[in-house]
Amino acid sequence: MNKILFLVLLPCYLISCSDSDSTDEETTTTTTSVDISTVVQSVFDADNGVTVNVEGETITINSTGLPDHKTPYWDIEGMEHELYEPFPTYIINDTDAYDDDAEELSRLIDTDEEGNTIITYQNNMNMEMIAFDYSMEIPTNPTEAENKEETDLGLIGMALNGVPIYNDSEGRAVLGVVAMSTFDTAGAHPGPNSDYHYHTAAQLSIYAEDDGSTYPTVNDSNLIGFLRDGFPIYGRQEADGSYPDDLDENGGHIAATTEFTDGIYHYHCSSENYLDTGWYIMKAGAYHGTPGPSSGN
Numbered sequence: 001m002n003k004i005l006f007l008v009l010l011p012c013y014l015i016s017c018s019d020s021d022s023t024d025e026e027t028t029t030t031t032t033s034v035d036i037s038t039v040v041q042s043v044f045d046a047d048n049g050v051t052v053n054v055e056g057e058t059i060t061i062n063s064t065g066l067p068d069h070k071t072p073y074w075d076i077e078g079m080e081h082e083l084y085e086p087f088p089t090y091i092i093n094d095t096d097a098y099d100d101d102a103e104e105l106s107r108l109i110d111t112d113e114e115g116n117t118i119i120t121y122q123n124n125m126n127m128e129m130i131a132f133d134y135s136m137e138i139p140t141n142p143t144e145a146e147n148k149e150e151t152d153l154g155l156i157g158m159a160l161n162g163v164p165i166y167n168d169s170e171g172r173a174v175l176g177v178v179a180m181s182t183f184d185t186a187g188a189h190p191g192p193n194s195d196y197h198y199h200t201a202a203q204l205s206i207y208a209e210d211d212g213s214t215y216p217t218v219n220d221s222n223l224i225g226f227l228r229d230g231f232p233i234y235g236r237q238e239a240d241g242s243y244p245d246d247l248d249e250n251g252g253h254i255a256a257t258t259e260f261t262d263g264i265y266h267y268h269c270s271s272e273n274y275l276d277t278g279w280y281i282m283k284a285g286a287y288h289g290t291p292g293p294s295s296g297n
């Protein structure tokens with residue numbers, strides 16, 4: 001733990017050096033407050049119906065929560081939507097993760113022609129996803145909270161396409177492989193309220209070139225969206241393609257990003273292969289800042 005704390009301090013120190021002549025090491029994250037409003041206004045996807053309004057020190061983001069990319073959940077009332085695709089099939093390299101749920105999952109696990117153990121993901125929870133009227137309020141200048149609040153069920157952030165980001169819980173339990181077998185390729189599914197949401201980074205990016213139907217992040221440095229505390233969340237990589245090794249216990253650190261070149265506190269998707277499933281959780285644990293209000297489902 002001491003080693004982690006030390007690594008977290010390093011980027012703060014570098015930023016304070018470049019900002020002034022002062023070598024005062026007492027500079028903390030709270031002094032590096034960044035106005036995010038210009039970036040927020042330019043990055044959310046208006047084409048997918050996301051609106052951004054800045055008033056005073058509050059930014060309000062509204063969306064329907066429906067994705068702009070392919071998913072089996074576009075199979076609305078049997079009609080084939082243009083963004084419909086079948087559920088994906090994945091090769092399982094480590095079957096240990098599935099032992100606990102072997103009985104429930106046996107109907108999903110099979111062997112392909114090359115002898116690989118494969119799992120066919122499928123809808124076994126909620127058939128549909130529906131539009132909501134999501135609203136998320138974030139501060140123009142997010143700051144570190146003194147007492148870090150744990151993320152909870154429901155919307156903890158919003159991706160740039162307006163789809164809610166959820167943490168690593170499903171209902172009142174930690175996300176398990178049975179619930180994950182309902183994920184689409186984007187690492188998302190609808191919840192009990194037909195509320196479509198991301199839990200993890202996508203596994204594949206196979207549509208990026210043919211129809212522009214891209215997932216928020218695969219294994220890259222993309223800006224995914226913003227959490228309710230106003231801090232941005234990125235893919236697993238830094239802009240230079242490296243993997244951050246100084247993330248704090250909330251999955252973030254201060255460093256320059258493509259959108260915030262002077263540096264800002266930001267989260268990254270976890271780089272831990274979750275339950276050996278090949279999925280990477282977007283965000284677990286606590287907020288770095290203070291979460292603002294949200295509503296919609």
Ligand SMILES: [Zn+2]
Binds near residue numbers: 166189190197199
């Ligand atoms: Zn879920």
Ligand SMILES: [Zn+2]
Binds near residue numbers: 237244253266268
């Ligand atoms: Zn970073």
